[in-house]
Amino acid sequence: xxxxxxxxxxxxxxxxxxxxxxxxxxxxxxxxxxxxxxxxxxxxxxxxxxxxxxxxxxxxxxxxxxxxxxxxxxxxxxxxxxxxxxxxxxxxxxxxxxxxxxxxxxxxxxxxxxxxxxxxxxxxxxxxxxxxxxxxxxxxxxxxxxxxxxxxxxxxxxxxxxxxxxxxxxxxxxxxxxxxxxxxxxxxxxxxxxxxxxxxxxxxxxxxxxxxxxxxxxxxxxxxxxxxxxxxxxxxxxxxxxxxxxxxxxxxxxxxxxxxxxxxxxxxxxxxxxxxxxxxxxxxxxxxxxxxxxxxxxxxxxxxxxxxxxxxxxxxxxxxxxxxxxxxxxxxxxxxxxxxxxxxxxxxxxxxxxxxxxxxxxxxxxxxxxxxxxxxxxxxxxxxxxxxxxxxxxxxxxxxxxxxxxxxxxxxxxxxxxxxxxxx
RNA sequence: GUGGGUGUAGCUCAGGAGGCUAGAGCACCAGAUUGUGGCUCUGGGGGUCGUGGGUUCAAGUCCCAUCAUCCACCCCA
Numbered sequence: 468x469x470x471x472x473x474x475x476x477x478x479x480x481x482x483x484x485x486x487x488x489x490x491x492x493x494x495x496x497x498x499x500x501x502x503x504x505x506x507x508x509x510x511x512x513x514x515x516x517x518x519x520x521x522x523x524x525x526x527x528x529x530x531x532x533x534x535x536x537x538x539x540x541x542x543x544x545x546x547x548x549x550x551x552x553x554x555x556x557x558x559x560x561x562x563x564x565x566x567x568x569x570x571x572x573x574x575x576x577x578x579x580x581x582x583x584x585x586x587x588x589x590x591x592x593x594x595x596x597x598x599x600x601x602x603x604x605x606x607x608x609x610x611x612x613x614x615x616x617x618x619x620x621x622x623x624x625x626x627x628x629x630x631x632x633x634x635x636x637x638x639x640x641x642x643x644x645x646x647x648x649x650x651x652x653x654x655x656x657x658x659x660x661x662x663x664x665x666x667x668x669x670x671x672x673x674x675x676x677x678x679x680x681x682x683x684x685x686x687x688x689x690x691x692x693x694x695x696x697x698x699x700x701x702x703x704x705x706x707x708x709x710x711x712x713x714x715x716x717x718x719x720x721x722x723x724x725x726x727x728x729x730x731x732x733x734x735x736x737x738x739x740x741x742x743x744x745x746x747x748x749x750x751x752x753x754x755x756x757x758x759x760x761x762x763x764x765x766x767x768x769x770x771x772x773x774x775x776x777x778x779x780x781x782x783x784x785x786x787x788x789x790x791x792x793x794x795x796x797x798x799x800x801x802x803x804x805x806x807x808x809x810x811x812x813x814x815x816x817x818x819x820x821x822x823x824x825x826x827x828x829x830x831x832x833x834x835x836x837x838x839x840x841x842x843x844x845x846x847x848x849x850x851x852x853x854x855x856x857x858x859x860x861x862x863x864x865x866x867x868x869x870x871x872x873x874x875x876x877x878x879x880x881x882x883x884x885x886x887x888x889x890x891x
Numbered sequence: 892g893u894g895g896g897u898g899u900a901g902c903u904c905a906g907g908a909g910g911c912u913a914g915a916g917c918a919c920c921a922g923a924u925u926g927u928g929g930c931u932c933u934g935g936g937g938g939u940c941g942u943g944g945g946u947u948c949a950a951g952u953c954c955c956a957u958c959a960u961c962c963a964c965c966c967c968a
Contacts, residue, residue: 474959526966530892548968581966582892583959593968725967735967746967773968801926832926840928851926865928 475581475589477775486778486788490621491574494594494772497617498572501609503596506571508552510578514542520551520760522727524668531579545578548726550753550769551760553597558762567600586744586776595750597769599757604704607732607752607768612712614736614748614770621777622786623738626747629719630709630734631690632702633670635754638695643669645688656683673721689720701731728753732768738776740783747780748772796882797839798825801832801851809850812860812875816848819879821886840865848878 472478479487498505514534521528533545546552553571556562562569574594581587596613598606611628618626634642646669654662657672661680664671673684694702709716716734724733733751741747750770757765781788796816800809809825816823824842826835832849839847849861849870860878863870873881 471959531966577968579967583961584963585961587967591968595968743963744967748968771968776968799927828920831921833928834921836928838928847928849927853926861927863927868928870927 473589475583475587477588477590486781487774489788490774490777490781491594493620494572494574494617497613497620498596501570501613503570503572506553506556506573507575508546508549508556508573510576511543511545512552512555514544516551516555516760517544517547520554520728520756521548525725525727527579527725531581533578533580547577547579548771549573549575549577549593549595550597550726550728550756550771553769554599554757554760554762554767557597557599558757558760563600563763563765568606569599570596571599572596584744585742586773586779588775592774593771594774595769595771597767599765599767602701602752602754602766604701604732605708607701607705608708608712608714610750610768610770611709611716611734612714614772615714617772618736618747618777621781622784623747623777623780624784625739627737627739628714628716628734629722629737630705630716630732631719631722632694632698632705632731633690633723633729633733633751634694634698635730638690638693638698641695642688642690642693645693646670646672649687650683653683656680670723673723684721690723691718691720698731705732724749724751728756728759730754734770736772738780741776741779744776746773747776793843793845794822794824795844795886796821796823796846796848797835797842797844798823799832799835799839799847799849800825801849804852805850805855808855808875809848812848812850812878815879816882819883821879821882846882850875 495505514532517528517532523529527547532547535543537543553573557569557571572595574592576590576592578590580589583589596610598610611630615626615628647665650657650665650669650672654665657665657680661672670690672680673687673689691702706716719735722733722735724735729751731752731754733749735746735749737745738747739745748770750768752766752768754766757763757767798809798813798816800806813823813825824844826838830838832851836847845865847863847865849863854860854872854875857872858876859872859874861870862873862878862881
């Protein structure tokens with residue numbers, strides 16, 4: 468073989484791709500149902516969009532971006548996430564001038580230079596949605612409800628919804644001060660990483676998975692303890708709306724998302740069945756992002772879901788999708804005399820809207836039947852010298868084995884009638 | 892970026908501590924008296940043993956490197 472696929476990328480081959488199509492279609496249906504419109508943005512953007520939007524000090528920007536200089540000397544980055552690009556498109560196309568809020572959804576590949584492992588790839592796919600122009604907490608919960616509705620339709624089980632509030636520019640300094648006050652005396656107990664975080668972003672210490680940091684942080688003041696009255700009220704309203712919809716959640720005061728733009732609500736959906744990379748979706752509110760990107764002060768909420776992880780979870784939970792692309796009819800020839808007639812018949816069926824196929828390997832009648840059986844075709848049309856002479860063909864129902872002789876002129880109409888009477 | 896496990900036909904795996912043409916099941920293809928599938932039987936094709944070095948008279952089996960993959964860290968979808 469000349470070469471293999473680049474590390475951390477995947478081919479989605481027949482048998483797999485049907486699952487993708489099905490999951491995507493379920494998502495598109497949900498989006499239409501909830502009043503969201505699709506938006507498509509480029510897979511690459513100017514690097515500064517992510518530096519400023521996602522945040523210069525985040526891991527994503529610091530060490531995971533596919534960045535290169537194009538032939539015109541511009542710094543270009545393959546998108547590592549799609550919220551910043553959608554915000555950019557919202558501003559560039561002046562969608563803020565239309566009726567608000569603007570509700571958008573997307574689907575597509577994202578790129579992060581991570582070390583691959585189960586559920587983590589360098590090119591991975593997200594579906595997601597964003598709502599711009601309203602700070603109503605009922606939208607935070609609408610967006611969460613939409614995700615849970617989607618997962619429900621896929622048949623996913625044993626999911627945990629984690630929610631938290633990370634505050635706003637008013638309460639952030641308070642959190643910072645309180646956290647530093649808490650960790651200061653025990654700074655030596657923290658891991659090396661967290662000692663740096665202590666200075667740069669003490670909030671992140673709460674997110675550390677090291678046992679000693681987790682232990683040191685058990686009684687740490689959480690973001691929830693430091694919320695300003697507005698944020699506290701917002702979070703209460705989000706919870707109230709979730710309760711109204713009977714959506715179960717756990718308050719995860721350690722949930723701190725790794726993108727700088729989040730304010731107020733942050734959430735994540737965890738599937739325990741797929742290993743360490745267990746987050747199958749996450750998002751939150753980002754009321755400052757649009758302004759950061761040079762737009763008018765505009766609130767926003769959104770989320771992204773990982774397609775690979777969703778499909779992995781479905782597989783682990785034994786959720787099967789019908790993956791076969793079956794033809795209605797398989798045309799079989801007996802002997803060589805009827806070959807031309809069979810070929811014409813094949814295309815007549817197709818133009819009548821009947822999906823049809825035939826053998827192209829010169830197989831024997833028996834082998835053609837075998838192949839037809841494996842292809843899953845519901846009917847086989849057999850035509851040989853005798854039928855040719857009589858202007859007919861044999862129609863065999865593969866599930867019952869019953870055969871009928873039909874004139875070739877009326878065969879397309881015959882199948883159309885069957886389709887109309889017993890199609891789902 | 893760090894640590895550990897794995898790498899033999901399309902798939903799942905055998906190949907005790909190096910030695911004769913590398914095996915099985917499934918899958919694929921073809922036959923089982925001349926025009927018919929799903930069961931059964933028979934036969935066949937297919938592997939430079941991830942790749943590149945090294946040790947040895949001799950390596951799939953030992954050593955090194957590299958790539959890929961998996962697990963954990965990290966990060967997140």
